[in-house]
Amino acid sequence: MTAQIINGKEIAAKKRLEIAEEVEKLKSQGITPGLAVILVGNNHASQTYVKNKEKACKELGMYSLLIEMLEEVSEGELLAKIEELNEATEIHGILVQLPLPKHIDEKKVIESISPLKDVDGFHPINIGRMMTGQNAFLPCTPYGIMVLLEESDISISGKHVVVVGRSNIVGKPVGQLFLNQHATVTYCHSRTKDLKFHTNQADIIVAAVGIPNFIKAEHIKDGAVVIDVGINRNEAGKLCGDVDFDEVSEKAGYITPVPKGVGPMTITMLMYNTLKSAAESLNRK
Numbered sequence: 001m002t003a004q005i006i007n008g009k010e011i012a013a014k015k016r017l018e019i020a021e022e023v024e025k026l027k028s029q030g031i032t033p034g035l036a037v038i039l040v041g042n043n044h045a046s047q048t049y050v051k052n053k054e055k056a057c058k059e060l061g062m063y064s065l066l067i068e069m070l071e072e073v074s075e076g077e078l079l080a081k082i083e084e085l086n087e088a089t090e091i092h093g094i095l096v097q098l099p100l101p102k103h104i105d106e107k108k109v110i111e112s113i114s115p116l117k118d119v120d121g122f123h124p125i126n127i128g129r130m131m132t133g134q135n136a137f138l139p140c141t142p143y144g145i146m147v148l149l150e151e152s153d154i155s156i157s158g159k160h161v162v163v164v165g166r167s168n169i170v171g172k173p174v175g176q177l178f179l180n181q182h183a184t185v186t187y188c189h190s191r192t193k194d195l196k197f198h199t200n201q202a203d204i205i206v207a208a209v210g211i212p213n214f215i216k217a218e219h220i221k222d223g224a225v226v227i228d229v230g231i232n233r234n235e236a237g238k239l240c241g242d243v244d245f246d247e248v249s250e251k252a253g254y255i256t257p258v259p260k261g262v263g264p265m266t267i268t269m270l271m272y273n274t275l276k277s278a279a280e281s282l283n284r285k
């Protein structure tokens with residue numbers, strides 16, 4: 001069997017068109033969705049991510065504000081800036097690019113962002129709301145995965161989903177979103193005994209491990225849906241996922257490639273969350 005490719009680039013482009021249309025509607029009501037991104041220090045990967053977020057905002061007609069702070073900025077100064085943005089009416093989403101320098105407490109920073117502007121969906125209030133099935137900002141990568149499946153007409157209810165990885169930003173929340181949609185969910189991680197035993201039972205596998213080509217054909221059953229979240233470099237320096245695409249795509253029913261799979265959805269859902277925040281701010285007026 002040769003898997004059908006889930007084309008994240010195409011699905012993201014479609015979603016972005018829809019978002020751009022909604023942005024225009026909001027603008028006609030006097031609101032331009034605004035996203036503030038705080039970048040601390042000069043981590044090269046973070047600079048690239050931030051640049052891509054700014055570009056996406058501009059393309060969709062949103063307002064984008066980049067705040068760059070020096071590596072040695074104090075935690076107090078960063079918190080004061082966030083407080084200012086929490087109050088700023090032209091800003092609907094606040095994102096602090098992670099990781100932060102070691103002297104700054106990431107947890108404290110995330111918790112200082114108003115849950116109403118937490119478009120990354122990392123604030124404990126939004127996580128709690130997501131877990132209890134209430135209106136929330138959903139974390140962007142997990143949310144993007146759910147949209148990929150929905151757009152590919154892959155049903156979730158009653159399916160067995162195995163999530164490999166349990167980080168707070170990908171593994172844990174994506175499992176919760178599947179559970180909210182009535183899947184049976186198994187989490188695997190570095191202490192899991194006999195990973196293959198679990199993954200072989202999966203109708204849908206999400207790989208969020210951070211190890212190049214970690215999931216092999218022997219890990220999956222025929223026809224499984226395989227979602228590859230990984231963004232890694234292989235020994236030759238080439239971008240690759242957590243799934244060995246060449247062999248797994250011969251056995252899976254559906255597969256997301258890397259690049260052009262999950263990656264393009266993450267920023268798209270960030271834009272969606274910023275739009276949602278702006279629209280909700282209108283309702284609070």
Ligand code: NDP
Pocket residue numbers: 141164165166167168169170171188189190191192195208209210211229230231232262263266
């Ligand atoms: P983390 O490093 O935070 O988590 C990795 C998880 O994998 C951990 O839960 C860890 O288990 C588990 N793990 C490690 N080794 C094994 C193993 N041998 N067997 C089973 N599980 C294992 O990574 P992230 O969740 O942040 O990211 C995962 C990947 O996704 C990375 O490649 C990252 O670059 C990519 N990513 C992509 C995004 C996108 O937009 N496409 C967004 C975010 C991340 P334990 O908890 O026990 O340590």
